[in-house]
Amino acid sequence: MRAFTEERAWAKFHDPKSLILALVGEVGELAELFQWLPADEAVRRVAVEPLRTRVGEELADVLVYLVRLADVLDIDLASAARSKVRAAADRYPAEDHHGEAPQKG
Amino acid sequence: MRAFTEERAWAKFHDPKSLILALVGEVGELAELFQWLPADEAVRRVAVEPLRTRVGEELADVLVYLVRLADVLDIDLASAARSKVRAAADRYPAEDHHGEAPQKG
Amino acid sequence: MRAFTEERAWAKFHDPKSLILALVGEVGELAELFQWLPADEAVRRVAVEPLRTRVGEELADVLVYLVRLADVLDIDLASAARSKVRAAADRYPAEDHHGEAPQKG
Amino acid sequence: MRAFTEERAWAKFHDPKSLILALVGEVGELAELFQWLPADEAVRRVAVEPLRTRVGEELADVLVYLVRLADVLDIDLASAARSKVRAAADRYPAEDHHGEAPQKG
Numbered sequence: 281m282r283a284f285t286e287e288r289a290w291a292k293f294h295d296p297k298s299l300i301l302a303l304v305g306e307v308g309e310l311a312e313l314f315q316w317l318p319a320d321e322a323v324r325r326v327a328v329e330p331l332r333t334r335v336g337e338e339l340a341d342v343l344v345y346l347v348r349l350a351d352v353l354d355i356d357l358a359s360a361a362r363s364k365v366r367a368a369a370d371r372y373p374a375e376d377h378h379g380e381a382p383q384k385g
Numbered sequence: 386m387r388a389f390t391e392e393r394a395w396a397k398f399h400d401p402k403s404l405i406l407a408l409v410g411e412v413g414e415l416a417e418l419f420q421w422l423p424a425d426e427a428v429r430r431v432a433v434e435p436l437r438t439r440v441g442e443e444l445a446d447v448l449v450y451l452v453r454l455a456d457v458l459d460i461d462l463a464s465a466a467r468s469k470v471r472a473a474a475d476r477y478p479a480e481d482h483h484g485e486a487p488q489k490g
Numbered sequence: 491m492r493a494f495t496e497e498r499a500w501a502k503f504h505d506p507k508s509l510i511l512a513l514v515g516e517v518g519e520l521a522e523l524f525q526w527l528p529a530d531e532a533v534r535r536v537a538v539e540p541l542r543t544r545v546g547e548e549l550a551d552v553l554v555y556l557v558r559l560a561d562v563l564d565i566d567l568a569s570a571a572r573s574k575v576r577a578a579a580d581r582y583p584a585e586d587h588h589g590e591a592p593q594k595g
Numbered sequence: 596m597r598a599f600t601e602e603r604a605w606a607k608f609h610d611p612k613s614l615i616l617a618l619v620g621e622v623g624e625l626a627e628l629f630q631w632l633p634a635d636e637a638v639r640r641v642a643v644e645p646l647r648t649r650v651g652e653e654l655a656d657v658l659v660y661l662v663r664l665a666d667v668l669d670i671d672l673a674s675a676a677r678s679k680v681r682a683a684a685d686r687y688p689a690e691d692h693h694g695e696a697p698q699k700g
Binding site (some may be wrong): 402403406409421423424427428486487 | 613615616619627631634635649696
Binding site (some may be wrong): 281284287288289290292293295296297298300303304307310311312317319320322323327328332335336337339340341342344346347349350352353354355356357360361363364365366368371373374377378379381382 | 386389392393394395397400401402403405408409412415416422423425426427428431432437440441442444445446447448449451452454455457458459460461462464465468469470473474477479482483484486487489
Protein backbone atom coordinates (compact mmCIF):
# COMPACT_ATOMS: atom_id res chain seq x y z
CA MET A 281 0.00 0.00 0.00
CA ARG A 282 2.86 2.35 0.82
CA ALA A 283 4.55 1.70 -2.54
CA PHE A 284 1.20 1.97 -4.33
CA THR A 285 0.56 5.33 -2.67
CA GLU A 286 4.01 6.76 -3.30
CA GLU A 287 4.03 5.78 -6.98
CA ARG A 288 0.88 7.87 -7.43
CA ALA A 289 1.92 10.73 -5.10
CA TRP A 290 -1.29 10.13 -3.14
CA ALA A 291 0.33 10.42 0.30
CA LYS A 292 -0.91 13.99 0.54
CA PHE A 293 -4.50 12.69 0.67
CA HIS A 294 -3.72 10.14 3.38
CA ASP A 295 -4.00 12.12 6.57
CA PRO A 296 -5.60 9.97 9.30
CA LYS A 297 -9.05 11.59 9.26
CA SER A 298 -9.35 11.13 5.50
CA LEU A 299 -8.23 7.51 5.77
CA ILE A 300 -10.80 6.83 8.49
CA LEU A 301 -13.51 8.28 6.24
CA ALA A 302 -12.28 6.01 3.44
CA LEU A 303 -12.40 3.07 5.84
CA VAL A 304 -15.96 4.05 6.81
CA GLY A 305 -16.87 4.12 3.13
CA GLU A 306 -15.65 0.56 2.68
CA VAL A 307 -17.35 -0.66 5.85
CA GLY A 308 -20.52 0.89 4.45
CA GLU A 309 -20.19 -1.07 1.20
CA LEU A 310 -19.66 -4.24 3.22
CA ALA A 311 -22.76 -3.50 5.32
CA GLU A 312 -24.85 -2.96 2.18
CA LEU A 313 -24.07 -6.46 0.95
CA PHE A 314 -25.49 -7.96 4.14
CA GLN A 315 -28.22 -5.56 5.22
CA TRP A 316 -31.28 -7.38 3.89
CA LEU A 317 -30.01 -10.96 4.22
CA PRO A 318 -31.76 -12.99 6.92
CA ALA A 319 -29.27 -13.26 9.82
CA ASP A 320 -29.35 -17.03 9.90
CA GLU A 321 -28.86 -17.41 6.13
CA ALA A 322 -26.02 -14.91 5.67
CA VAL A 323 -23.15 -17.42 5.73
CA ARG A 324 -24.89 -19.70 3.24
CA ARG A 325 -25.88 -16.88 0.88
CA VAL A 326 -22.39 -15.43 0.84
CA ALA A 327 -20.88 -18.84 0.05
CA VAL A 328 -22.30 -18.51 -3.48
CA GLU A 329 -20.84 -16.47 -6.36
CA PRO A 330 -20.92 -13.68 -7.36
CA LEU A 331 -21.65 -12.47 -3.83
CA ARG A 332 -18.70 -14.36 -2.36
CA THR A 333 -16.18 -12.46 -4.49
CA ARG A 334 -17.94 -9.13 -3.86
CA VAL A 335 -17.76 -9.67 -0.10
CA GLY A 336 -14.08 -10.63 -0.36
CA GLU A 337 -13.39 -7.40 -2.21
CA GLU A 338 -15.08 -5.29 0.44
CA LEU A 339 -13.30 -7.10 3.28
CA ALA A 340 -10.06 -6.46 1.39
CA ASP A 341 -10.83 -2.76 0.97
CA VAL A 342 -11.41 -2.40 4.70
CA LEU A 343 -8.11 -4.16 5.43
CA VAL A 344 -6.18 -2.08 2.90
CA TYR A 345 -7.26 1.23 4.45
CA LEU A 346 -6.73 -0.12 7.96
CA VAL A 347 -3.16 -1.15 7.10
CA ARG A 348 -2.50 2.16 5.39
CA LEU A 349 -3.81 4.05 8.44
CA ALA A 350 -1.55 2.06 10.75
CA ASP A 351 1.39 2.77 8.44
CA VAL A 352 0.72 6.52 8.40
CA LEU A 353 0.54 6.46 12.21
CA ASP A 354 3.65 4.23 12.47
CA ILE A 355 1.71 1.68 14.52
CA ASP A 356 2.49 -2.06 14.32
CA LEU A 357 -0.99 -3.37 13.62
CA ALA A 358 -0.20 -7.08 13.96
CA SER A 359 1.51 -6.56 17.29
CA ALA A 360 -1.36 -4.37 18.54
CA ALA A 361 -3.86 -7.06 17.53
CA ARG A 362 -1.95 -9.82 19.32
CA SER A 363 -1.81 -7.69 22.48
CA LYS A 364 -5.51 -6.97 22.24
CA VAL A 365 -6.50 -10.64 21.92
CA ARG A 366 -4.25 -11.50 24.89
CA ALA A 367 -5.84 -8.70 26.92
CA ALA A 368 -9.33 -9.91 25.97
CA ALA A 369 -8.38 -13.45 27.05
CA ASP A 370 -7.37 -12.10 30.47
CA ARG A 371 -10.44 -9.91 30.75
CA TYR A 372 -12.91 -12.64 29.82
CA PRO A 373 -11.65 -15.91 31.34
CA ALA A 374 -13.12 -18.78 29.35
CA GLU A 375 -14.50 -20.51 32.43
CA ASP A 376 -16.41 -17.40 33.59
CA HIS A 377 -17.85 -16.34 30.25
CA HIS A 378 -18.90 -19.59 28.64
CA GLY A 379 -21.68 -18.89 26.16
CA GLU A 380 -22.51 -15.44 27.48
CA ALA A 381 -22.35 -12.33 25.34
CA PRO A 382 -19.79 -9.91 26.76
CA GLN A 383 -21.21 -6.55 27.76
CA LYS A 384 -19.59 -3.47 26.24
CA GLY A 385 -18.35 -1.20 29.05
CA MET B 386 -9.59 -15.35 17.31
CA ARG B 387 -11.15 -18.66 16.32
CA ALA B 388 -9.60 -20.41 19.34
CA PHE B 389 -10.56 -17.48 21.59
CA THR B 390 -14.15 -17.70 20.35
CA GLU B 391 -14.46 -21.45 20.67
CA GLU B 392 -13.03 -21.55 24.20
CA ARG B 393 -15.84 -19.20 25.27
CA ALA B 394 -18.57 -20.80 23.14
CA TRP B 395 -19.19 -17.41 21.57
CA ALA B 396 -19.44 -18.68 17.99
CA LYS B 397 -23.23 -18.54 18.28
CA PHE B 398 -23.01 -14.73 18.50
CA HIS B 399 -20.73 -14.45 15.47
CA ASP B 400 -23.11 -14.46 12.56
CA PRO B 401 -21.89 -12.05 9.86
CA LYS B 402 -24.38 -9.24 10.54
CA SER B 403 -23.53 -9.20 14.24
CA LEU B 404 -19.81 -9.16 13.47
CA ILE B 405 -20.25 -6.24 11.06
CA LEU B 406 -22.10 -4.32 13.79
CA ALA B 407 -19.20 -5.10 16.16
CA LEU B 408 -16.76 -3.89 13.51
CA VAL B 409 -18.83 -0.70 13.12
CA GLY B 410 -18.66 -0.21 16.89
CA GLU B 411 -14.87 -0.38 16.81
CA VAL B 412 -14.61 1.91 13.79
CA GLY B 413 -16.78 4.34 15.75
CA GLU B 414 -14.40 4.26 18.71
CA LEU B 415 -11.50 4.89 16.33
CA ALA B 416 -13.34 7.83 14.76
CA GLU B 417 -14.03 9.36 18.17
CA LEU B 418 -10.31 9.51 18.94
CA PHE B 419 -9.72 11.62 15.82
CA GLN B 420 -12.91 13.62 15.39
CA TRP B 421 -11.83 16.93 16.92
CA LEU B 422 -8.13 16.80 16.07
CA PRO B 423 -7.05 19.34 13.44
CA ALA B 424 -6.49 17.35 10.23
CA ASP B 425 -2.92 18.54 9.79
CA GLU B 426 -1.92 17.80 13.39
CA ALA B 427 -3.46 14.33 13.72
CA VAL B 428 -0.27 12.34 13.02
CA ARG B 429 1.76 14.40 15.48
CA ARG B 430 -0.90 14.27 18.23
CA VAL B 431 -1.29 10.52 17.92
CA ALA B 432 2.49 10.02 18.17
CA VAL B 433 2.24 10.91 21.89
CA GLU B 434 1.09 8.64 24.72
CA PRO B 435 -1.45 7.80 26.00
CA LEU B 436 -3.27 8.51 22.72
CA ARG B 437 -0.84 6.38 20.69
CA THR B 438 -1.66 3.22 22.65
CA ARG B 439 -5.40 3.98 22.59
CA VAL B 440 -5.36 4.34 18.81
CA GLY B 441 -3.37 1.10 18.48
CA GLU B 442 -6.00 -0.69 20.54
CA GLU B 443 -8.84 0.57 18.35
CA LEU B 444 -7.02 -0.30 15.13
CA ALA B 445 -6.46 -3.76 16.64
CA ASP B 446 -10.14 -4.15 17.52
CA VAL B 447 -11.14 -3.35 13.96
CA LEU B 448 -8.64 -5.89 12.62
CA VAL B 449 -9.74 -8.58 15.06
CA TYR B 450 -13.39 -8.37 14.01
CA LEU B 451 -12.44 -8.14 10.34
CA VAL B 452 -10.34 -11.30 10.60
CA ARG B 453 -13.08 -13.08 12.53
CA LEU B 454 -15.65 -12.08 9.89
CA ALA B 455 -13.43 -13.41 7.11
CA ASP B 456 -12.98 -16.64 9.07
CA VAL B 457 -16.73 -17.11 9.56
CA LEU B 458 -17.23 -16.55 5.82
CA ASP B 459 -14.28 -18.82 4.93
CA ILE B 460 -12.66 -16.03 2.90
CA ASP B 461 -8.87 -15.70 2.63
CA LEU B 462 -8.51 -12.07 3.64
CA ALA B 463 -4.81 -11.68 2.84
CA SER B 464 -5.28 -13.15 -0.62
CA ALA B 465 -8.31 -10.93 -1.26
CA ALA B 466 -6.32 -7.85 -0.19
CA ARG B 467 -3.41 -8.70 -2.49
CA SER B 468 -5.83 -9.14 -5.40
CA LYS B 469 -7.50 -5.85 -4.60
CA VAL B 470 -4.24 -3.87 -4.52
CA ARG B 471 -3.20 -5.46 -7.83
CA ALA B 472 -6.57 -4.57 -9.35
CA ALA B 473 -6.26 -0.98 -8.08
CA ALA B 474 -2.78 -0.75 -9.62
CA ASP B 475 -4.22 -1.76 -12.98
CA ARG B 476 -7.20 0.55 -12.65
CA TYR B 477 -5.18 3.60 -11.68
CA PRO B 478 -1.89 3.50 -13.65
CA ALA B 479 0.69 5.55 -11.77
CA GLU B 480 1.53 7.67 -14.80
CA ASP B 481 -2.11 8.70 -15.39
CA HIS B 482 -3.08 9.44 -11.80
CA HIS B 483 -0.06 11.25 -10.37
CA GLY B 484 -1.15 13.44 -7.48
CA GLU B 485 -4.85 13.34 -8.33
CA ALA B 486 -7.49 12.06 -5.94
CA PRO B 487 -9.25 9.06 -7.45
CA GLN B 488 -12.97 9.52 -7.95
CA LYS B 489 -15.24 6.93 -6.34
CA GLY B 490 -17.46 5.39 -9.02
CA MET C 491 -27.50 22.78 17.91
CA ARG C 492 -26.34 25.97 16.19
CA ALA C 493 -26.98 28.03 19.33
CA PHE C 494 -25.39 25.35 21.51
CA THR C 495 -22.30 25.39 19.31
CA GLU C 496 -21.97 29.15 19.12
CA GLU C 497 -22.34 29.62 22.88
CA ARG C 498 -19.31 27.36 23.37
CA ALA C 499 -17.32 28.70 20.38
CA TRP C 500 -17.14 25.14 19.07
CA ALA C 501 -17.91 26.04 15.45
CA LYS C 502 -14.18 25.87 14.67
CA PHE C 503 -14.29 22.11 15.33
CA HIS C 504 -17.34 21.56 13.11
CA ASP C 505 -15.86 21.22 9.66
CA PRO C 506 -17.77 18.57 7.68
CA LYS C 507 -15.16 15.81 7.90
CA SER C 508 -14.92 16.15 11.67
CA LEU C 509 -18.71 16.11 11.99
CA ILE C 510 -18.93 12.96 9.87
CA LEU C 511 -16.37 11.29 12.15
CA ALA C 512 -18.48 12.35 15.15
CA LEU C 513 -21.55 10.91 13.42
CA VAL C 514 -19.63 7.67 12.80
CA GLY C 515 -18.73 7.56 16.49
CA GLU C 516 -22.39 7.78 17.46
CA VAL C 517 -23.47 5.19 14.88
CA GLY C 518 -20.79 2.96 16.39
CA GLU C 519 -22.25 3.37 19.87
CA LEU C 520 -25.69 2.53 18.49
CA ALA C 521 -24.32 -0.58 16.77
CA GLU C 522 -22.66 -1.76 20.00
CA LEU C 523 -26.03 -1.78 21.78
CA PHE C 524 -27.44 -4.19 19.20
CA GLN C 525 -24.48 -6.27 18.08
CA TRP C 526 -24.99 -9.40 20.19
CA LEU C 527 -28.80 -9.29 20.40
CA PRO C 528 -30.54 -12.07 18.45
CA ALA C 529 -31.99 -10.40 15.35
CA ASP C 530 -35.53 -11.59 16.04
CA GLU C 531 -35.49 -10.46 19.68
CA ALA C 532 -33.98 -7.01 19.22
CA VAL C 533 -37.27 -5.06 19.24
CA ARG C 534 -38.48 -6.84 22.37
CA ARG C 535 -35.19 -6.46 24.24
CA VAL C 536 -34.95 -2.76 23.47
CA ALA C 537 -38.51 -2.19 24.70
CA VAL C 538 -37.21 -2.70 28.26
CA GLU C 539 -35.34 -0.16 30.42
CA PRO C 540 -32.57 0.76 30.82
CA LEU C 541 -31.73 -0.30 27.27
CA ARG C 542 -34.65 1.64 25.81
CA THR C 543 -33.37 4.97 27.11
CA ARG C 544 -29.78 4.16 26.09
CA VAL C 545 -30.89 3.42 22.53
CA GLY C 546 -32.93 6.62 22.43
CA GLU C 547 -29.84 8.58 23.48
CA GLU C 548 -27.72 7.08 20.73
CA LEU C 549 -30.40 7.64 18.08
CA ALA C 550 -30.55 11.24 19.33
CA ASP C 551 -26.78 11.67 19.09
CA VAL C 552 -26.82 10.49 15.48
CA LEU C 553 -29.63 12.92 14.66
CA VAL C 554 -27.92 15.83 16.40
CA TYR C 555 -24.72 15.46 14.39
CA LEU C 556 -26.66 14.87 11.19
CA VAL C 557 -28.65 18.08 11.71
CA ARG C 558 -25.50 20.00 12.59
CA LEU C 559 -23.76 18.70 9.47
CA ALA C 560 -26.68 19.77 7.29
CA ASP C 561 -26.61 23.20 8.96
CA VAL C 562 -22.88 23.67 8.34
CA LEU C 563 -23.44 22.72 4.68
CA ASP C 564 -26.56 24.91 4.42
CA ILE C 565 -28.64 21.97 3.22
CA ASP C 566 -32.35 21.66 4.06
CA LEU C 567 -32.36 18.16 5.49
CA ALA C 568 -36.13 17.74 5.81
CA SER C 569 -36.67 18.83 2.22
CA ALA C 570 -33.89 16.53 1.00
CA ALA C 571 -35.46 13.61 2.88
CA ARG C 572 -38.93 14.24 1.40
CA SER C 573 -37.42 14.35 -2.09
CA LYS C 574 -35.53 11.16 -1.47
CA VAL C 575 -38.60 9.23 -0.28
CA ARG C 576 -40.55 10.47 -3.32
CA ALA C 577 -37.73 9.38 -5.61
CA ALA C 578 -37.62 5.96 -3.93
CA ALA C 579 -41.37 5.61 -4.40
CA ASP C 580 -40.93 6.25 -8.13
CA ARG C 581 -37.95 3.94 -8.41
CA TYR C 582 -39.55 1.04 -6.59
CA PRO C 583 -43.23 0.97 -7.58
CA ALA C 584 -45.16 -0.84 -4.85
CA GLU C 585 -46.78 -3.24 -7.29
CA ASP C 586 -43.43 -4.37 -8.75
CA HIS C 587 -41.50 -4.75 -5.52
CA HIS C 588 -43.96 -6.34 -3.15
CA GLY C 589 -42.09 -8.23 -0.46
CA GLU C 590 -38.77 -8.28 -2.32
CA ALA C 591 -35.61 -6.79 -0.91
CA PRO C 592 -34.38 -4.00 -3.17
CA GLN C 593 -30.94 -4.58 -4.62
CA LYS C 594 -28.38 -1.85 -3.99
CA GLY C 595 -27.00 -0.65 -7.34
CA MET D 596 -41.34 5.88 5.59
CA ARG D 597 -43.80 3.68 7.43
CA ALA D 598 -46.37 4.00 4.63
CA PHE D 599 -43.66 3.51 2.02
CA THR D 600 -42.53 0.34 3.78
CA GLU D 601 -46.00 -1.10 4.26
CA GLU D 602 -47.05 -0.51 0.67
CA ARG D 603 -44.11 -2.67 -0.44
CA ALA D 604 -44.43 -5.25 2.38
CA TRP D 605 -40.84 -4.52 3.30
CA ALA D 606 -41.42 -4.43 7.06
CA LYS D 607 -40.11 -7.99 7.32
CA PHE D 608 -36.66 -6.72 6.30
CA HIS D 609 -36.70 -3.89 8.84
CA ASP D 610 -35.51 -5.53 12.02
CA PRO D 611 -33.25 -3.14 13.96
CA LYS D 612 -29.92 -4.81 13.12
CA SER D 613 -30.70 -4.75 9.40
CA LEU D 614 -31.75 -1.10 9.60
CA ILE D 615 -28.53 -0.18 11.40
CA LEU D 616 -26.54 -1.90 8.64
CA ALA D 617 -28.54 0.09 6.08
CA LEU D 618 -27.79 3.27 8.04
CA VAL D 619 -24.09 2.33 8.07
CA GLY D 620 -24.24 1.88 4.31
CA GLU D 621 -25.61 5.38 3.86
CA VAL D 622 -23.09 6.91 6.30
CA GLY D 623 -20.41 5.18 4.23
CA GLU D 624 -21.69 6.78 1.03
CA LEU D 625 -21.67 10.16 2.76
CA ALA D 626 -18.09 9.61 3.97
CA GLU D 627 -16.95 8.70 0.46
CA LEU D 628 -18.11 12.07 -0.86
CA PHE D 629 -15.87 13.87 1.64
CA GLN D 630 -12.91 11.54 2.14
CA TRP D 631 -10.37 13.19 -0.20
CA LEU D 632 -11.56 16.80 0.12
CA PRO D 633 -9.15 19.07 2.00
CA ALA D 634 -10.71 19.67 5.42
CA ASP D 635 -10.67 23.44 5.11
CA GLU D 636 -12.23 23.44 1.61
CA ALA D 637 -15.01 20.94 2.22
CA VAL D 638 -17.80 23.48 2.83
CA ARG D 639 -16.87 25.47 -0.28
CA ARG D 640 -16.56 22.42 -2.53
CA VAL D 641 -19.89 21.02 -1.42
CA ALA D 642 -21.60 24.36 -2.10
CA VAL D 643 -21.23 23.64 -5.84
CA GLU D 644 -23.41 21.35 -7.97
CA PRO D 645 -23.57 18.46 -8.66
CA LEU D 646 -21.85 17.61 -5.36
CA ARG D 647 -24.31 19.68 -3.34
CA THR D 648 -27.29 17.61 -4.46
CA ARG D 649 -25.37 14.34 -4.02
CA VAL D 650 -24.50 15.25 -0.43
CA GLY D 651 -28.11 16.24 0.26
CA GLU D 652 -29.25 12.85 -0.99
CA GLU D 653 -26.85 10.99 1.28
CA LEU D 654 -27.79 13.10 4.31
CA ALA D 655 -31.42 12.32 3.46
CA ASP D 656 -30.74 8.59 3.23
CA VAL D 657 -29.14 8.60 6.67
CA LEU D 658 -32.14 10.47 8.11
CA VAL D 659 -34.64 8.17 6.45
CA TYR D 660 -33.13 5.02 7.97
CA LEU D 661 -32.69 6.73 11.32
CA VAL D 662 -36.36 7.72 11.40
CA ARG D 663 -37.42 4.26 10.29
CA LEU D 664 -35.29 2.67 13.02
CA ALA D 665 -36.84 4.92 15.66
CA ASP D 666 -40.29 4.02 14.34
CA VAL D 667 -39.61 0.29 14.51
CA LEU D 668 -38.36 0.73 18.09
CA ASP D 669 -41.30 3.01 18.97
CA ILE D 670 -38.90 5.74 20.15
CA ASP D 671 -39.77 9.44 19.79
CA LEU D 672 -36.64 10.62 18.02
CA ALA D 673 -37.33 14.37 18.18
CA SER D 674 -38.06 14.20 21.88
CA ALA D 675 -34.91 12.13 22.50
CA ALA D 676 -32.83 14.65 20.57
CA ARG D 677 -34.21 17.60 22.53
CA SER D 678 -33.42 15.80 25.81
CA LYS D 679 -29.93 15.01 24.61
CA VAL D 680 -29.12 18.62 23.66
CA ARG D 681 -30.45 19.81 27.03
CA ALA D 682 -28.29 17.21 28.82
CA ALA D 683 -25.24 18.28 26.81
CA ALA D 684 -25.89 21.92 27.75
CA ASP D 685 -25.88 20.93 31.43
CA ARG D 686 -22.81 18.75 31.08
CA TYR D 687 -20.75 21.34 29.21
CA PRO D 688 -21.59 24.78 30.68
CA ALA D 689 -20.77 27.41 28.08
CA GLU D 690 -18.62 29.42 30.46
CA ASP D 691 -16.41 26.42 31.34
CA HIS D 692 -15.94 25.01 27.85
CA HIS D 693 -15.41 28.04 25.68
CA GLY D 694 -13.44 27.11 22.58
CA GLU D 695 -12.22 23.77 23.96
CA ALA D 696 -12.92 20.46 22.29
CA PRO D 697 -14.98 18.26 24.61
CA GLN D 698 -13.29 15.00 25.53
CA LYS D 699 -15.23 11.81 24.86
CA GLY D 700 -15.54 9.87 28.13
